[in-house]
Amino acid sequence: MKFLHTSDWHVGKTLKGRNRLEEQARILREITQIAIDNDVDVVLIAGDIYENASPTADAQRLVVRTLLRLAKHGIEVILIAGNHDHAATFEAYRPLMDIAGIHVYGQARPAAKGGVHTFHARSTGEPVNVAVLPFLSQRYAVRAAEIIANTPSQNVGAYDQLVRDVLANLTGAFTSDAVNIIMAHLTCTGGTFGGGERPAQSIMEYHVPAAVFPVEAHYVALGHLHRRQQIPAACPVHYSGSPYAIDFGEQNNTNVVCLVEATPNTPAQITDIPVTAGRRLRTVEGTVAQLTSDPAGYGEDYLRLVVTQPAYAGMRDDLYEALPNALQILIHPDHASTGATAGISVDQPIKTPVQLFADYCHSVGVSDDRVTALFNQLHDDLTRSTARP
Template identity: 45%
Template sequence: MRILHTSDWHVGKVLKGQSRVEEHIAVLRQVVEVAQAERPDLVVVAGDLYDTAAPTPDATRLVTRALSALRNTGADVVAIAGNHDNGAALDALRAWAEAAGITLRGSVRDRAADHIVEGRTRGGEAWRMVALPFLSQRYAIRATEMFDLSAAEATQTYADHVGRLLATLSEGFGPDTVNLVTAHLTVIGGTMGGGERDAHTIQAYAVPATVFSPGTHYVALGHLHRAQSILAPCPVHYSGSPLAVDFGEEENTPSVTIVEVGTQQAAKIRQVPVTAAVPLRTVRGTLDELAKVKESDGWLRVYVRERPRAGLREAVQDLLPRALEVRIDPSLVAEMAAADSSAQARRAGRAPGELFSDYLRSRGHADPAVGQLFDRLYGEVRAS
């Protein structure tokens, strides 16, 4: 069977105040075009359809239209919630999704059957999928209510609970079906893409690749925004985001994943680039150097090598109108901090008049008369 695997759309994303709705329209149109060209039997969207838990009506309209368009290619469509999504809100759309022939799973339920999806390819090959939406630590124990747990088992780690959950859900995998898993997880060994939410990628949320059954033919993951495969007992792959979500992802190659797999065929994985989004770039330099930067068709993050002053941001944006983020270059900040520390050491134990004379010299105003005036005024203040 052929699978199109995508994830981490983050529809509704605003980048430093810049709406990206037009980019998302173009990106999802290209994903649909890839599906039309590749004719997959199954499309998997592995979480983070939205960027926030309270998407706008426009964002909801865009996601539902994209899912419908993918379904209209003739493929089965399975989509799960990620950590950015509101699982309960996605579950509220299940009646619409089922009427449209789309499988949508927003929250982890206490019925194992709710997370098993089955189907057949155009060629009649049977497949069975475990669909596991993002599971927070808070609800990890509740999700394992389908088991009889001892007190000791109930206090085990997040990874233990996820492993137990996946093991139970995978029990129905057999030799005559293509066995699949989709989940929104951080797997140990994965490389972050650069724009993920830190709170949900820390070690407490990481699970070992051994949570996946060796009998699984392909694991379609979402959560990490960089496309990559994970060393595991079975083929485990992140599709990555189809657009760079933040400037930390400017080096990523946005894409979707195409998988060819069967009961007697090992998964063959390839990436199809998605080029419709506006690229993100970081540029550095003084104002004079930035003035020589060629006009860019991307969104810019600018690290300016100038000391902070009023109007500096505006001066940069006059030169580079597509600059969404303007910061003092971190290397210059470090140099200034080192200089301040050195200056403080030089000032230690010195008389006020000497310090003021040094200040005048640093500003090019080494006037003895001004120094004498400072000494007189300083003496009057101390005497008062």
């Protein structure tokens, strides 16, 4: 049987205020056509379907139409919530989506209560088991472990052990006559960040080693890290990556979907299929004269400009007028001067809230792990898009 693995669509994502919904529509049409052309049995979407927990009506319309088009062609569709998605809303629409042949999972559940989706591949008749694990924050992992694995994990134990307990329950439903797949949205230890992930839910407390995935799995379809990569493990563990560059930190990523072929008795064969509908993000450096000398040469690329000369009054307007696809202007640090860069960013690394809070604690002489833990908990509650179970 054949299936397509994709993730991290982030539909509704804007970039420096630029609406990208039309671009995202082209990308999803391309992914859908790849699935149809390759006559896949199932499409697995491993989380972060939307950019945020309250997607616009237009963003939801685009996703729903994409899913329905896949289902209309007889393709099984299975998707899970990522940390950007609103898990409770996914669960609310689950009964309706099931009728359409679209299987949505917002929250983790035991194998006995639907945590493993089982079907027969239309092309071969082979049974397929897909263990689904939507994103779990550190706090909700404890609750999930208690509900699913019946373990007395009362706020103790490492995050990876809690995930192990959940996966042990789910993969206990795997059978030797089937193609057994795990789909999860999480950070695997050793994985390389793509550049646009949400740092608060990708830090060390959220890492799990690839050893959590059992050798019985024919394939592990991961979402969350935006870079296409394979994680060394006893079974094939893959991130498909995002199908387009989410932010300028991802401008050099290769955007693909993974076409996977597997049988119950043979290893999975993975083929990367490029996704080319997304607009390229490009950082270019030079003086104003150099940057604006050949506007047509940039094509439709979105630009981040790094200016290698001192700022002058009206420079920002000159650049945006000459280069309408420029989304950000930075002054190279060698040419930055006090008071000369109003409205223009200086090229400096952006710190995460966790790093900023650590800097603040250091500045006021506070060194207390309990304070740090409380901040992380509060930050998780604010950035966590899933309603409390």
